Amino acid sequence: MQDKVGYLFFCQHCGIPQRIPEYVLKTYLCSDQVKRYYCSNCSSENSIPEYVKKLKNEL
Numbered sequence: 440m441q442d443k444v445g446y447l448f449f450c451q452h453c454g455i456p457q458r459i460p461e462y463v464l465k466t467y468l469c470s471d472q473v474k475r476y477y478c479s480n481c482s483s484e485n486s487i488p489e490y491v492k493k494l495k496n497e498l
């Protein structure tokens with residue numbers, strides 16, 4: 440598992456790639472309560488891709 444690298448998202452608005460640390464992924468993005476994340480560049484809401492939700496089962 441690439442636990443030091445984190446996971447990469449591309450903002451659906453500005454296209455800037457963003458590195459998400461694994462702990463953020465585990466504690467935030469994989470939560471069933473969380474449906475969106477905010478781009479650190481343009482602060483727009485992004486929906487969380489379905490494959491990210493599935494990562495929860497692998498962590």
Ligand SMILES: [Zn+2]
Nearest residue numbers: 450453478481
């Ligand atoms: Zn953005």
